[in-house]
Amino acid sequence: MSVLDTSVVGAARARLRMTQRRMRENNARFGAWFNRIMPKGLFARSLIIIVTPVVILQSVLAFVFMERHYNTVTRRLSAAVSQDIAAVTQLAVAFPTEEDQNRIKRIAQISMGLTVDFLPGERLPPPGPKPFFSILDSAFTGELAKRLHRPFWTDTVGNSNLIEVRVQMDGMVIRVFARRSQAYLSNSHIFLLWMVGTALVLMAVAILFLRNQIKPIEALADAAIAFGKGRDVAGFRPRGAREVRGAALAFLEMKRRIERQIEQRTTMLAGVSHDMRTILTRFKLELALFGDSADTEALRRDVDELQSMLEAYLAFAREDVGEPPVVADVARLIEEARVNAERHGAKVTASYTGDPMVMVRLDAFRRCLANLVGNAGRHGSRIALSGTRDERWLTVAVDDDGPGIAPALREDVFRPFFRLDEARNQDAGGSGLGLTIARDAARAHGGDVILGESPLGGLRAAIRIPV
Numbered sequence: 001m002s003v004l005d006t007s008v009v010g011a012a013r014a015r016l017r018m019t020q021r022r023m024r025e026n027n028a029r030f031g032a033w034f035n036r037i038m039p040k041g042l043f044a045r046s047l048i049i050i051v052t053p054v055v056i057l058q059s060v061l062a063f064v065f066m067e068r069h070y071n072t073v074t075r076r077l078s079a080a081v082s083q084d085i086a087a088v089t090q091l092a093v094a095f096p097t098e099e100d101q102n103r104i105k106r107i108a109q110i111s112m113g114l115t116v117d118f119l120p121g122e123r124l125p126p127p128g129p130k131p132f133f134s135i136l137d138s139a140f141t142g143e144l145a146k147r148l149h150r151p152f153w154t155d156t157v158g159n160s161n162l163i164e165v166r167v168q169m170d171g172m173v174i175r176v177f178a179r180r181s182q183a184y185l186s187n188s189h190i191f192l193l194w195m196v197g198t199a200l201v202l203m204a205v206a207i208l209f210l211r212n213q214i215k216p217i218e219a220l221a222d223a224a225i226a227f228g229k230g231r232d233v234a235g236f237r238p239r240g241a242r243e244v245r246g247a248a249l250a251f252l253e254m255k256r257r258i259e260r261q262i263e264q265r266t267t268m269l270a271g272v273s274h275d276m277r278t279i280l281t282r283f284k285l286e287l288a289l290f291g292d293s294a295d296t297e298a299l300r301r302d303v304d305e306l307q308s309m310l311e312a313y314l315a316f317a318r319e320d321v322g323e324p325p326v327v328a329d330v331a332r333l334i335e336e337a338r339v340n341a342e343r344h345g346a347k348v349t350a351s352y353t354g355d356p357m358v359m360v361r362l363d364a365f366r367r368c369l370a371n372l373v374g375n376a377g378r379h380g381s382r383i384a385l386s387g388t389r390d391e392r393w394l395t396v397a398v399d400d401d402g403p404g405i406a407p408a409l410r411e412d413v414f415r416p417f418f419r420l421d422e423a424r425n426q427d428a429g430g431s432g433l434g435l436t437i438a439r440d441a442a443r444a445h446g447g448d449v450i451l452g453e454s455p456l457g458g459l460r461a462a463i464r465i466p467v
Contacts, residue, residue: 082143084112115177122173216240229446331356354389368441371434376400402458410451
């Protein structure tokens, strides 16, 4: 292969690759546009899947009927009437006497269904306006022009039941009235009404059945959302098609397993709490008998710290699963957190915007907010509380002016008993479960706790809960 042939092949391949790339880009743009205009709901998409074939089928049937059957029959009927009129004109030429004309009238009336009048000395009227898009007028006029070699005038719109034709003869005009049904397929509207009526009935049945099939799926989604937000799933039962029932039964079984596991863990921890509290109480009594000394004071502090850690761990593990959600005033809860923080010497500001009434687990949300405020108070001197509620989310931000937490460690601090060595002061107290309990409570509502930079220079802990 020569150098010229190689360059030509290379240029052709480059053009082919460019064409393929443009086709992929056009397909991607068309797909994005199509996804934007298409409905997102399952009900609407299913309805389109059912309605679109019905509409296409009805359109094809209507086109075939109008184009083939309707036009063909109309043209044949028009041809038959035009042949009868042409025969009448030929008889009038062959038999011009008045007696013959009366006989022609009777023959046309009895045999052809035509009303014929002979108008001596008349002329054709001026042409009238032609109807817009009239199959009858175009077909009938065309058939008359083929068979009548004389001037003629037609009126297919003046009288809805009759067609008037006038033919210019020598010294007179022949006026012929024919029934419209003789030249026109008059019952076509019945076919169209049946077609449209059956399509509407099918669409109504499809909408009804689809609505009944979509409702169980929506109920399952609502139940999953409610369970994810920590709310009670009351009145939910499997309904609908077999596959939907299977998914609902699997959801209920998963819900029962989770609740059973949490109940077993809570029962076990209650027993552990009772046993350990008994031992701690015995330690306190024995320390009280030893009297006051530096050694016993240190042991008392260790016992108190152990008891506080035990209570914090039990609160973390319990998760307040049995607490039902209620509609609470979040603005009032933020104000309570502000007052409690000021009692411990912190400078706190609070604000709230939006509807304050939100469905939450009251004690769990109060403890979540208290843990974040307490954590901010241990490591900062100024705290800012702000709450916002929109159509989808409740957001409560807790800002402080403390040393903050490095971005690389912001997920690690949510681990149970994780203690920071540098960013936050380890000697400030705490069991290492405050942030863990806070995130656990937020996630029990279907939300989360997110850490970030604070406008005050320290840490921002934001609670986000779906409403």
